[in-house]
Amino acid sequence: MIRAVSRASVVVCTLLAAACGTNPTQQVSPAVYSPAHRTAADAAREFFNIRSKAEQPIPFPHKTHIAKKAVCTDCHESVEKGPIAGIPSVKTCMICHSQIATDKPLIKEVTAYADKGVEIPWQRVYGFTHESHVRFNHAPHIRAKVDCAACHGDLAQQTVAERSVDHTMGFCVNCHTAKKAPNDCLTCHY
Numbered sequence: 001m002i003r004a005v006s007r008a009s010v011v012v013c014t015l016l017a018a019a020c021g022t023n024p025t026q027q028v029s030p031a032v033y034s035p036a037h038r039t040a041a042d043a044a045r046e047f048f049n050i051r052s053k054a055e056q057p058i059p060f061p062h063k064t065h066i067a068k069k070a071v072c073t074d075c076h077e078s079v080e081k082g083p084i085a086g087i088p089s090v091k092t093c094m095i096c097h098s099q100i101a102t103d104k105p106l107i108k109e110v111t112a113y114a115d116k117g118v119e120i121p122w123q124r125v126y127g128f129t130h131e132s133h134v135r136f137n138h139a140p141h142i143r144a145k146v147d148c149a150a151c152h153g154d155l156a157q158q159t160v161a162e163r164s165v166d167h168t169m170g171f172c173v174n175c176h177t178a179k180k181a182p183n184d185c186l187t188c189h190y
């Protein structure tokens with residue numbers, strides 16, 4: 001499988017040089033190298049940036065909320081409806097935290113954002129670079145009953161979300177093969 005995928009990558013590398021710019025380990029000649037990056041080092045920096053550990057402004061505890069029976073869709077409201085799961089607004093936090101644990105220092109920080117009318121500047125954990133030309137859509141996965149944990153790990157064990165699953169092409173394609181989901185290139189690439 002890995003072999004088949006990398007052969008496919010090489011074919012596309014010559015056709016679609018931009019898609020290769022995100023993979024610094026890939027052997028590509030300068031002639032077909034991504035125009036988006038001047039050097040391999042630039043490409044590598046972008047590659048590692050997006051995968052380096054996000055630093056969140058508040059250590060939001062997923063496990064505490066899930067233990068209190070909050071469900072994913074309380075906060076990631078659009079995950080069943082379309083491509084984007086969504087990150088909750090501070091207004092969503094205040095539905096509960098205008099009443100709950102108001103004396104705790106971290107909740108005072110949350111309240112301070114809400115009082116200023118400013119969103120909490122959460123950093124992204126998952127996602128693709130533009131150069132990878134990947135399109136993803138949550139809704140068909142939720143409809144097909146693919147568990148959040150298959151792609152994000154067990155959030156009931158996490159404080160802020162961690163990148164516990166690497167969304168490589170092999171990861172997507174292997175499951176699509178197993179579940180007989182479409183696997184032509186344009187399912188996931190544009």
Ligand code: HEC
Pocket residue numbers: 058059060061064065068070074075088089090092093094095096097100101104105106107110
């Ligand atoms: C459905 C209600 C609900 C929503 C919505 C909610 N929380 Fe909570 N949160 C709780 C409960 C319940 C606790 C546990 C409080 C306790 O242990 O006293 C908690 C605990 C916390 C804590 C830990 C506090 C501490 O120091 O122990 C933080 C931080 C927190 N929430 C931040 C947030 C943020 C940020 C949001 C919005 C993204 C949010 N919460 C949305 C109910 C909610």
Ligand code: HEC
Pocket residue numbers: 072073076079083084085086087126127128135136138141142146147148149150151152167
């Ligand atoms: C089949 C794999 C898969 C499943 C299942 C899945 N996700 Fe995702 N999720 C992803 C990928 C891939 C991204 C990054 C998408 C992007 O940036 O284009 C992502 C991004 C996110 C984000 C960041 C905001 C956004 O929408 O881009 C949140 C939040 C999220 N997922 C929550 C969930 C929740 C909650 C569930 C279950 C109800 C879930 N995901 C199920 C693969 C998955």
Ligand code: HEC
Pocket residue numbers: 056060062065066070071072073074075076087088122123124125126127148149152155156159160161
């Ligand atoms: C009370 C609100 C709340 C609940 C409930 C909640 N989340 Fe989150 N989620 C957040 C907040 C706030 C962030 C941004 C901070 C972070 O990255 O942890 C986040 C971030 C994430 C991310 C990373 C998004 C990115 O930046 O790419 C994923 C994945 C995710 N949540 C999945 C889940 C899943 C799966 C569940 C249910 C098991 C869940 N969340 C339940 C509030 C919530």
Ligand code: HEC
Pocket residue numbers: 134135136137140141144146150151167168171172173175176179180181182187188
């Ligand atoms: C654990 C299994 C699994 C993983 C992992 C997975 N998928 Fe899927 N995917 C599915 C299933 C099942 C469907 C639904 C197929 C259907 O509706 O017939 C689907 C559907 C899709 C669709 C909609 C296809 C269509 O045209 O209806 C897209 C786009 C997609 N996946 C992209 C991705 C990408 C990109 C990744 C990797 C980040 C990924 N998937 C990872 C199982 C998975």
Ligand code: HEC
Pocket residue numbers: 008009010012013019020022023128129132134167168169172173176182183184185186187188189
């Ligand atoms: C089920 C979804 C899916 C399908 C189908 C798919 N890809 Fe990908 N592809 C991805 C994801 C996800 C990545 C990783 C993007 C990233 O991490 O930046 C990727 C990355 C790539 C890359 C960049 C180098 C690499 O291997 O990471 C190339 C080239 C590529 N795909 C070509 C193809 C070709 C050619 C096909 C058809 C034979 C194809 N892809 C089908 C999801 C898919």
